[in-house]
Amino acid sequence: MKNVSLTMPVIWYRCPFLIYSSGHYRRLKILHTYIFSLISCRRTDVLLVSPWLAPIVWEGTFNRDILNAQYRQKNFVVGVATFAVKKYVRFIEGFLGSANKFFLSGHRVNFYLFTDHPEKVPSINLAPEKRLFIIPVQNYSRWQDISMNRMDIISNHIHSHWRYEVDYLYSMDIDVQMFEHIGVEIIDTLVGTISSWQYTKPRDSNSYERHPESRAAIPHGEGDFYYAASFYGGSVSEVYKLTTACFKGVTEDRANGIEAKWHEESHLNKYLLYHKPTRLLSPEYYWDEELIRPRIIRVKRLSSVRKDLQEVRF
Amino acid sequence: ELWKSFLNLKSFLFSYFSFRMIYTKRSDVLMMTPWFAPIVWEGTYNSEILNEQFRQRNVTVGLTVFLACGRSAEATGPTFLETAETYFMVGHRVNYYIFTDRPEEVPKVALKEGRNVVVLQVQNYPRWQEISMRRMEMLSYFSQQRFINEVSYLVCVDVDMKFNDQVGVEILSDLFGTLHPGFYTAERRSFTYEHRPASQAYVPSDEGDFYYAGGFFGGTVTEVYKLTKKCHEAIMVDKANGIEAIWQEESHLNKYFLYHKPTKILSPEYLWDDNLGRPEILKKRRFLAVPKNHAAIRNK
Numbered sequence: 001m002k003n004v005s006l007t008m009p010v011i012w013y014r015c016p017f018l019i020y021s022s023g024h025y026r027r028l029k030i031l032h033t034y035i036f037s038l039i040s041c042r043r044t045d046v047l048l049v050s051p052w053l054a055p056i057v058w059e060g061t062f063n064r065d066i067l068n069a070q071y072r073q074k075n076f077v078v079g080v081a082t083f084a085v086k087k088y089v090r091f092i093e094g095f096l097g098s099a100n101k102f103f104l105s106g107h108r109v110n111f112y113l114f115t116d117h118p119e120k121v122p123s124i125n126l127a128p129e130k131r132l133f134i135i136p137v138q139n140y141s142r143w144q145d146i147s148m149n150r151m152d153i154i155s156n157h158i159h160s161h162w163r164y165e166v167d168y169l170y171s172m173d174i175d176v177q178m179f180e181h182i183g184v185e186i187i188d189t190l191v192g193t194i195s196s197w198q199y200t201k202p203r204d205s206n207s208y209e210r211h212p213e214s215r216a217a218i219p220h221g222e223g224d225f226y227y228a229a230s231f232y233g234g235s236v237s238e239v240y241k242l243t244t245a246c247f248k249g250v251t252e253d254r255a256n257g258i259e260a261k262w263h264e265e266s267h268l269n270k271y272l273l274y275h276k277p278t279r280l281l282s283p284e285y286y287w288d289e290e291l292i293r294p295r296i297i298r299v300k301r302l303s304s305v306r307k308d309l310q311e312v313r314f
Numbered sequence: 315e316l317w318k319s320f321l322n323l324k325s326f327l328f329s330y331f332s333f334r335m336i337y338t339k340r341s342d343v344l345m346m347t348p349w350f351a352p353i354v355w356e357g358t359y360n361s362e363i364l365n366e367q368f369r370q371r372n373v374t375v376g377l378t379v380f381l382a383c384g385r386s387a388e389a390t391g392p393t394f395l396e397t398a399e400t401y402f403m404v405g406h407r408v409n410y411y412i413f414t415d416r417p418e419e420v421p422k423v424a425l426k427e428g429r430n431v432v433v434l435q436v437q438n439y440p441r442w443q444e445i446s447m448r449r450m451e452m453l454s455y456f457s458q459q460r461f462i463n464e465v466s467y468l469v470c471v472d473v474d475m476k477f478n479d480q481v482g483v484e485i486l487s488d489l490f491g492t493l494h495p496g497f498y499t500a501e502r503r504s505f506t507y508e509h510r511p512a513s514q515a516y517v518p519s520d521e522g523d524f525y526y527a528g529g530f531f532g533g534t535v536t537e538v539y540k541l542t543k544k545c546h547e548a549i550m551v552d553k554a555n556g557i558e559a560i561w562q563e564e565s566h567l568n569k570y571f572l573y574h575k576p577t578k579i580l581s582p583e584y585l586w587d588d589n590l591g592r593p594e595i596l597k598k599r600r601f602l603a604v605p606k607n608h609a610a611i612r613n614k
Contacts, residue, residue: 044341052360055346062349276367
């Protein structure tokens with residue numbers, strides 16, 4: 001039984017995947033590196049599907065060529081919402097530069113950059129299928145408020161015009177850089193990224209909000225994964241429902257004088273516990289730079305930028 | 315059933331989530347294809363979570379079978395329906411769509427709440443291969459005419475089978491196929507694809523992901539409609555060219571799945587023949603071939 005991993009030498013195959021083109025089949029030559037056996041698994045060290053059969057995206061588990069061929073037929077546009085407020089404007093160049101190179105390369109993406117300093121946005125040469133929209137936004141005195149209000153802003157913008165402009169929408173932190181391709185494997189109806197801090201911990205030591213007074217509270221004994229608020233997304237309608245629900249929780253907490261332990265991330269985790277994602281991204285897709293990368297994380301695709309939190313937040 | 319005892323949805327959600335998520339990682343089998351279609355094996359999913367998701371959507375599932383059409387209904391019908399009542403989509407709404415040329419012979423089986431039998435009278439054909447292939451035509455016709463208004467998902471199976479273990483909502487997806495029990499360990503070159511270029515079901519010898527069984531496939535009504543329509547059209551073209559694919563509609567199904575990849579694949583647990591033995595990796599045998607009584611069938 002042959003079992004060839006994606007890191008083995010490339011073997012050319014006549015393409016098994018045909019695309020329709022005005023009534024005729026047109027062969028698309030693609031690299032096909034993969035012969036698989038049903039009885040052996042390429043990655044046996046990590047969980048590949050969640051208990052509700054949502055795929056978990058790890059390096060070595062997917063073939064981007066097949067996915068690209070499927071995706072190209074549909075002519076989707078993907079939106080990315082990101083916020084650079086106050087001192088965080090310094091991260092714009094690194095974010096956009098690396099995203100231009102590595103994020104959905106070859107596919108249409110609209111970057112929606114919210115900032116309180118539009119004049120400080122550096123000019124960057126984007127690839128032809130990428131567009132940048134700079135949207136002025138108010139800043140708040142507390143960084144926690146800036147963070148939590150992102151949900152509200154995203155929800156409003158989806159409602160007012162993004163639902164006409166894009167098919168899928170992702171929210172990403174600005175203080176990140178990409179080092180490896182992030183492609184159409186992330187595209188699905190509701191997508192959460194497993195947090196790099198929480199992946200290996202047993203359930204009860206997770207950072208879920210546990211105080212019952214908060215709307216983000218998850219009772220002890222409950223919970224699937226801990227998701228990072230730094231990178232989530234999905235179809236426009238699903239992200240609208242998510243952001244609206246999370247911000248409602250934030251608002252209700254504020255009215256009661258409470259703030260969840262990890263701010264909007266706590267609310268996100270509650271939402272994704274009861275509205276399970278249809279696809280999960282492994283911590284390859286958001287890696288916290290402060291952590292030492294374990295061997296199960298073979299690729300670091302997107303990682304936070306080293307910074308002095310005290311200095312940049314206040 | 316568990317879901318019935320919780321009237322308040324919120325308290326239900328909290329309660330069932332407190333169950334331990336018992337799932338084991340299977341490292342002995344392939345759990346997902348390179349295009350992210352999960353392969354459903356025992357131990358890879360949690361029924362409670364999945365049942366709740368589908369109950370929330372109040373999903374109705376259609377199960378299609380082609381009964382009698384030249385063979386004795388008594389040989390196969392009752393066992394199929396009775397075991398389906400015990401094991402198929404328990405707790406969910408089900409419509410059994412029985413295609414038959416002899417509606418009066420459809421067995422009467424006591425059904426649970428939320429489950430119905432719908433008898434659809436269709437034409438009979440002299441050759442069993444013809445009957446087999448015409449299923450595609452009938453499925454595509456009725457999908458458009460009727461099923462689209464009545465069910466969310468269609469599950470299309472052979473009738474000379476019986477359910478032996480749970481077949482539930484873990485199988486449901488936009489488009490799913492089942493690994494043929496005779497080929498799941500085989501290499502591509504042994505797959506019995508149609509290899510003659512003259513046929514519409516032709517698959518070149520260096521192409522092919524899996525060999526799917528013709529006896530268990532399904533998906534949303536729209537996807538099943540597209541699949542069955544395409545297969546039926548291909549079968550008609552072959553007919554006009556005087557060729558019949560080596561495994562009839564199964565060959566055409568395999569060609570379709572190669573170029574329209576399924577979003578979920580069922581392991582051979584979902585279509586098994588005990589004549590193939592009981593290998594270690596098969597933790598459950600959910601849907602089994604029933605030994606055919608050839609004498610009874612031929613004498614009818």
